[in-house]
Amino acid sequence: MSGSRRGAQKAEPNLTPILDMVFQLITFFVLVVNFKSAELDLTLNLPVVGSARPRPSGTNRMLVLNVKDDKGEVALSVMGVLHKKDAIKPYLDRESKSALIANDMTFDDVKDGSKEMKDLMVIRADAKCPFGHVNYVITACQEVGFRNYCLKTAPVVAGRPQR
Amino acid sequence: MTCRHSQEEVELNLASMLDMAFQLLFFFILTFKPPPAEGQILLRMPPPQPVIGVGTQRAGEDENKDPNEVKPVKTLTITVVSKEGGIDAIAVGVPPEMRPVPVINQLNDELSKYFTGSGDAFEQVIINASPELAWSELMRVVEICTSQRFSDGKPLGKLSFVALPSSQMP
Numbered sequence: 001m002s003g004s005r006r007g008a009q010k011a012e013p014n015l016t017p018i019l020d021m022v023f024q025l026i027t028f029f030v031l032v033v034n035f036k037s038a039e040l041d042l043t044l045n046l047p048v049v050g051s052a053r054p055r056p057s058g059t060n061r062m063l064v065l066n067v068k069d070d071k072g073e074v075a076l077s078v079m080g081v082l083h084k085k086d087a088i089k090p091y092l093d094r095e096s097k098s099a100l101i102a103n104d105m106t107f108d109d110v111k112d113g114s115k116e117m118k119d120l121m122v123i124r125a126d127a128k129c130p131f132g133h134v135n136y137v138i139t140a141c142q143e144v145g146f147r148n149y150c151l152k153t154a155p156v157v158a159g160r161p162q163r
Numbered sequence: 164m165t166c167r168h169s170q171e172e173v174e175l176n177l178a179s180m181l182d183m184a185f186q187l188l189f190f191f192i193l194t195f196k197p198p199p200a201e202g203q204i205l206l207r208m209p210p211p212q213p214v215i216g217v218g219t220q221r222a223g224e225d226e227n228k229d230p231n232e233v234k235p236v237k238t239l240t241i242t243v244v245s246k247e248g249g250i251d252a253i254a255v256g257v258p259p260e261m262r263p264v265p266v267i268n269q270l271n272d273e274l275s276k277y278f279t280g281s282g283d284a285f286e287q288v289i290i291n292a293s294p295e296l297a298w299s300e301l302m303r304v305v306e307i308c309t310s311q312r313f314s315d316g317k318p319l320g321k322l323s324f325v326a327l328p329s330s331q332m333p
Contacts, residue, residue, distance in 0.1 A: 015177040022184040029191030037198045047299035049202060049306045122203075125298045128248070132294025134301075135326045142210045153202040153302065 040124065041066035041077045047127040049153035061102070062120035062150070063095060067129055067137050074133035089140050096144035110145035117145055124152040204302075204309055206322050209287075239277055239285045241270075242327070243304055245293035250300050271307050278311045278319075287321045294326045 044066055066077035076083040076091070083091050099119045100107060109115040121141050125134045138149065242261060244252040254261040255273050264270050277285070288308055292301055301324075311319050 015181055019177055019181050019184060022181065022188055026184060026187050026191060029188070029195060032197075033191065033195070037196055040198065042199065046201065047302040049204065049302050120205075124201075127297065127299035127302075129298045130248070130294055131245075131292050131296040131298055131301050131324070132326050134298055135292075135294070135324050138208065138324060139210075142208065147207055147209055149206050149208050151204045151206065151302065151305065153204065155200055155202050 039064040039079055041068070041080075044068060044124055044126045045128070046124060046152055046154040048156055050156045060118040060120050060148075061099070062122050064122040064124060065137060065141075067123060067125040067134050069126065069129050069133060074136050076137060085136075088137065089143075092137075092140050092144050092146075096146065100145070107145060116147055118148065119146060120148050120150050121146045122150045122152060204305060206305075206309070208323055209321070210323065237286045239288045241274075241288065241290045241304060241308070243290065243292040243296060243301065244327070245296035245300070248295060248297040248300070250296070250303075253304070267303060267307075270304065271310070274307065274311050278313060287323060288319060289323045289325055291325045291327050 064078065068075050068077060070082075070084065073085045074088065075085065076088050078091070096107075096117075099117055100110070103115075103117055103119075105115050105117065110117060121138075123134065123138065141149075238257070240256060240258055240261070242252075242254045243250055250267055253264040253267060253270060255264055255270070255277070256262045262273065264273050290301070290304060290308070292304075305322070308319055308322060313319070
């Protein structure tokens with residue numbers, strides 16, 4: 001036993017190729033990681049619309065509003081934070097003020113129509129959500145000066161019946 | 164030259180770096196969640212403005228107008244009445260002359276008549292809908308509206324929503 005141990009050579013695997021491959025994989029995941037997913041409420045079942053198009057690149061600043069029904073009342077989920085009906089208008093008012101500052105505008109500019117906020121309000125509403133709930137959110141956005149909207153839909157999937 | 168001969172081969176211990184790299188890799192694999200593919204309909208939605216029928220504004224009417232008065236906008240109205248969340252009845256037109264549309268599949272043909280006939284005369288389209296109408300049902304109407312084209316080829320981009328008051332429900 002002792003003779004065979006003495007005769008054995010130290011075996012060291014070459015770790016460089018495996019390290020290269022692991023770094024390649026890490027680079028891939030770092031590049032494709034999308035923090036925008038945190039804005040999306042993936043529990044929502046979006047309406048299926050065949051003619052809807054994917055989002056073009058290079059769009060303006062946008063705010064993703066997930067509209068849902070909360071025990072018969074409208075609720076707004078933004079970045080994982082749920083705003084109940086009473087908190088929706090104050091929240092949108094705060095967002096409007098920060099958007100006005102970012103655009104170097106005043107509310108009077110927006111009200112008289114001389115200028116327009118370019119911010120895009122992305123509405124993600126559940127397919128079964130009553131229109132009254134969505135309209136409440138859109139009207140609240142309009143009151144604070146937002147004009148441009150993007151209604152999110154689910155794409156038509158082959159084999160899935162279109163509603 | 165003698166210095167080079169005396170140098171020993173330096174070997175980095177890559178095992179610890181590989182451990183760290185694997186930790187990072189597992190983190191990214193576990194937290195990787197690709198965003199779902201979603202479509203969108205882009206709309207410019209100003210607050211609904213006072214409605215005027217096409218052709219009701221006479222020549223020279225603007226001369227004696229109060230400059231602070233809100234200018235009415237020529238509007239096409241689509242009314243959608245709901246029953247248990249689904250579409251029960253649809254009517255299209257310039258109030259008070261509303262034409263019923265028997266089924267939603269005929270809405271495209273009905274709207275085409277308005278857009279090809281006097282399309283450029285409309286400045287906005289207002290969709291009046293029952294508050295309990297399901298969002299997916301309303302989106303079917305929105306999809307048909309946004310597929311319309313004016314005679315110059317421009318798509319309809321100005322749309323407004325109004326919730327029907329309960330007194331107008333059948």
